[in-house]
Amino acid sequence: MIELPTVSQHMKLHKITANKSLGQHFLLDSNICNKIVSVAPNSITGKVVLEVGPGPGG
Numbered sequence: 001m002i003e004l005p006t007v008s009q010h011m012k013l014h015k016i017t018a019n020k021s022l023g024q025h026f027l028l029d030s031n032i033c034n035k036i037v038s039v040a041p042n043s044i045t046g047k048v049v050l051e052v053g054p055g056p057g058g
Contacts (some may be wrong), residue, residue: 005013008028018024027033040049 007026011017013024018026031056
């Protein structure tokens with residue numbers, strides 16, 4: 001099975017950077033993502049949460 005590059009590796013390979021003055025930010029640290037999920041309100045427990053966005057370079 002081919003291992004896909006991480007978002008961080010893909011961004012470095014293609015010289016993609018976030019323009020923070022335009023509000024562009026990439027969440028690359030899975031520990032931070034897990035921390036956000038752990039403090040989410042109980043009302044979303046057991047539900048699917050989907051973020052829709054263009055992704056890097058979109």
